[in-house]
Amino acid sequence: MRRGFTLLALATALLLSFALYEALIAAPTEQTMGDVQRIFYYHVPSAWTAFVLFLINFVSSIVYLIRRNPKADILALVSAEVGVVFCTVVIVTGPIWARPVWGIWWAPGDIRLTTTLVLWLIYISYLILRRMSTGGRTPVIAAVVAIFGALDVPLVYFSIWFFRTQHPSPVIGGGGSLDPRMAHVLLINWAAFLCLAWLLSWVRCELEVATRRVDEAQALESLRESSR
Amino acid sequence: MNSMHYLYAAYIATWLIHGSYLTILVRKYARVRREMERLRK
Amino acid sequence: MIDAQSSSGIVVADGLIKQFGRFAALRGVTAQFAAGKLYVIVGDNGAGKTTFLRTVAGLAPQTHGKISVLGSSKIKNVRAQIGYMAHPSLLYDEMTGIENLSYFAGLYGLPLSRCREVMAAVKLDPDLERPIGQYSQGMRQRMSLARAILNDPKLLLLDEPFSNVDLRSAHEMVGLLAQMRDRGKTLFVVTHQPGLLESIADEFVWMEAGKITRRTPHLQVPQ
Amino acid sequence: MSFFAITRATLAKDIRLEWRSKDAINAMLFFGLLVVVIFSFAFDPTAEESRRIAGGLIWVAFLFAAVVALNQTWARELRNQVLDAYRVSPAAANPLFLAKALGNFIFVCVLEALMTPLFIAFYKLRALGPAWELAPIALLGTWALVINGTFFAAISLRTRSREIMLPLLLFPISIPALLGMVNATTAVLSGEESAWFWIALLLAYDVVFTTVSLLLFELVLEAE
Numbered sequence: 051m052r053r054g055f056t057l058l059a060l061a062t063a064l065l066l067s068f069a070l071y072e073a074l075i076a077a078p079t080e081q082t083m084g085d086v087q088r089i090f091y092y093h094v095p096s097a098w099t100a101f102v103l104f105l106i107n108f109v110s111s112i113v114y115l116i117r118r119n120p121k122a123d124i125l126a127l128v129s130a131e132v133g134v135v136f137c138t139v140v141i142v143t144g145p146i147w148a149r150p151v152w153g154i155w156w157a158p159g160d161i162r163l164t165t166t167l168v169l170w171l172i173y174i175s176y177l178i179l180r181r182m183s184t185g186g187r188t189p190v191i192a193a194v195v196a197i198f199g200a201l202d203v204p205l206v207y208f209s210i211w212f213f214r215t216q217h218p219s220p221v222i223g224g225g226g227s228l229d230p231r232m233a234h235v236l237l238i239n240w241a242a243f244l245c246l247a248w249l250l251s252w253v254r255c256e257l258e259v260a261t262r263r264v265d266e267a268q269a270l271e272s273l274r275e276s277s278r
Numbered sequence: 279m280n281s282m283h284y285l286y287a288a289y290i291a292t293w294l295i296h297g298s299y300l301t302i303l304v305r306k307y308a309r310v311r312r313e314m315e316r317l318r319k
Numbered sequence: 320m321i322d323a324q325s326s327s328g329i330v331v332a333d334g335l336i337k338q339f340g341r342f343a344a345l346r347g348v349t350a351q352f353a354a355g356k357l358y359v360i361v362g363d364n365g366a367g368k369t370t371f372l373r374t375v376a377g378l379a380p381q382t383h384g385k386i387s388v389l390g391s392s393k394i395k396n397v398r399a400q401i402g403y404m405a406h407p408s409l410l411y412d413e414m415t416g417i418e419n420l421s422y423f424a425g426l427y428g429l430p431l432s433r434c435r436e437v438m439a440a441v442k443l444d445p446d447l448e449r450p451i452g453q454y455s456q457g458m459r460q461r462m463s464l465a466r467a468i469l470n471d472p473k474l475l476l477l478d479e480p481f482s483n484v485d486l487r488s489a490h491e492m493v494g495l496l497a498q499m500r501d502r503g504k505t506l507f508v509v510t511h512q513p514g515l516l517e518s519i520a521d522e523f524v525w526m527e528a529g530k531i532t533r534r535t536p537h538l539q540v541p542q
Numbered sequence: 543m544s545f546f547a548i549t550r551a552t553l554a555k556d557i558r559l560e561w562r563s564k565d566a567i568n569a570m571l572f573f574g575l576l577v578v579v580i581f582s583f584a585f586d587p588t589a590e591e592s593r594r595i596a597g598g599l600i601w602v603a604f605l606f607a608a609v610v611a612l613n614q615t616w617a618r619e620l621r622n623q624v625l626d627a628y629r630v631s632p633a634a635a636n637p638l639f640l641a642k643a644l645g646n647f648i649f650v651c652v653l654e655a656l657m658t659p660l661f662i663a664f665y666k667l668r669a670l671g672p673a674w675e676l677a678p679i680a681l682l683g684t685w686a687l688v689i690n691g692t693f694f695a696a697i698s699l700r701t702r703s704r705e706i707m708l709p710l711l712l713f714p715i716s717i718p719a720l721l722g723m724v725n726a727t728t729a730v731l732s733g734e735e736s737a738w739f740w741i742a743l744l745l746a747y748d749v750v751f752t753t754v755s756l757l758l759f760e761l762v763l764e765a766e
Binding site: 070083084085086088089093096132138139142143146147149150246250253254256257260261263264267268 | 285304
């Protein structure tokens with residue numbers, strides 16, 4: 051267990067440094083956007099990683115409702131939280147890219163960025179709900195809300211897609227195939243970020259397990275004290 | 279070459295976000311560990 | 320340990336634990352209760368009496384452990400045969416007694432005549448026009464009992480039925496409970512005034528810190 | 543007793559309770575009026591501009607007012623813990639949910655019917671597109687707000703500070719529905735585009751979330 055963790059941490063560190071080198075130095079400079087385009091190597095893999103994590107959240111929420119296995123609940127919580135962290139990266143780096151390229155910080159019609167923002171809002175509200183809900187019912191209602199959130203995503207996507215066709219705004223990345231060299235760097239970065247996500251989730255899982263154990267112990271202790 | 283600033287800003291922001299999340303996790307973990315020790319007594 | 324499946328009690332609990340986040344209300348309740356008896360549950364505040372009742376009623380599913388009620392581990396399936404009276408009235412203050420009862424009777428698929436019958440049984444006038452909010456505490460408590468026995472339940476769970484009730488009403492209610500027991504119903508009564516039930520109780524169940532500690536046939540003042 | 547009989551009985555009971563206390567409708571109406579008045583100070587547009595922003599204003603006002611009503615729905619069941627009386631009965635969970643959603647739908651529709659003339663008066667609105675399309679937009683849009691609102695209000699019951707929790711849950715999930723309502727209304731008012739894509743989107747939203755709510759409500763009701 052400990053060994054596995056150390057190994058993963060080392061692999062992640064190596065992979066991330068290699069990916070950083072690839073993104074900043076090895077990858078060819080994009081012709082129209084210049085070096086700013088390199089933000090792409092952090093922005094896009096973060097988005098994909100966040101989507102993967104939200105997918106895990108959705109699946110484990112369903113599994114929890116069927117099996118009532120606390121592990122599924124922990125996985126749902128952890129994937130949502132780490133997903134929000136990666137989603138935050140996407141939302142922060144997005145405008146930093148948009149500003150020099152489009153000349154504006156935010157394009158409300160941009161389908162991917164806006165969908166990600168809505169996704170971010172949904173999962174933040176999910177995390178707040180987990181925090182605010184009382185007693186032993188948190189896992190069930192959280193799982194229910196997670197399912198609502200996940201089902202909302204395609205609707206958000208379509209609504210923004212149609213919104214954009216009515217209110218045209220700059221769109222990039224779509225159309226035109228990616229230079230194979232760039233695609234390669236992109237995939238390496240994605241692999242690195244996936245490892246990082248795994249690592250963060252691992253730490254968060256350990257924390258959650260420990261917290262629950264402490265809570266349980268406290269529950270019994272408080273009862274014993276009250277009976278004195 | 280002004281665009282380089284944006285590039286660095288984005289990369290630094292990314293690492294700041296991940297770094298602060300990790301710090302929060304480690305801190306919470308330390309607190310839980312202390313609590314565990316206290317309960318064991 | 321009692322095997323929850325094979326035994327024949329009306330309520331069989333095996334290692335029940337109920338945890339509300341950082342707070343455990345039940346921590347390992349294992350007990351069997353036979354049909355047709357009147358059990359009085361006694362204990363300090365926070366001993367888990369109400370939670371135990373709610374778990375039996377299917378309102379607060381246990382965190383760990385097993386429970387079987389009326390022979391079924393899925394309490395949902397036997398709800399039609401359970402009556403539950405809580406500490407709060409479980410009634411709509413803005414509606415009259417008969418309006419309240421007829422709504423709940425609808426949930427059980429019972430006719431209006433049953434509501435009038437039950438109100439008469441608890442000695443309330445079914446034609447009273449006042450909304451429940453304007454009832455006296457004793458009347459409200461009797462109304463609440465009427466709602467709980469609406470479906471003529473086999474298993475009746477009562478949480479503090481006598482709180483704030485004048486002595487005469489309380490004795491009338493005790494008489495009604497004794498009648499129900501004699502008709503073969505099983506009753507669980509959580510109360511701070513176990514003395515009221517001493518003459519008719521079959522067993523006193525003592526709870527302490529989320530566990531059943533003793534079961535005695537008579538009420539003895541614990542030292 | 544059948545599904546629809548319980549739904550009807552619960553709906554009738556809710557309307558009777560609301561009629562006697564008038565808690566929700568009064569608060570909602572006053573709140574709606576306030577929003578219209580405040581908006582009229584905040585935005586003082588010409589007829590042409592107002593056509594463009596009215597869709598957004600109207601629906602945001604309705605959304606805020608609806609939240610007031612939605613918070614009331616289950617509050618009524620919490621007083622004296624009446625909800626427990628429903629939960630110990632053999633009645634299924636869904637009729638209760640459906641009755642609550644229908645009740646809210648009726649309340650919010652009444653509110654909209656009363657507030658719309660105010661909006662028309664304050665903003666001198668006149669539809670340039672086919673005005674009859676506003677009817678399906680309003681009905682589908684209101685149902686979209688109410689179905690999720692009723693569900694999340696039930697979820698908020700299980701939390702601390704539940705009045706805050708409801709909008710926090712409801713608003714992000716409702717974004718596609720809001721986009722649909724606002725853009726459809728604007729399309730009809732300005733007469734520049736067709737509103738049909740948005741109406742279809744609202745319909746899809748309603749179908750998806752009505753189904754999911756009915757599938758999952760029992761879990762929420764039983765959670766404790």
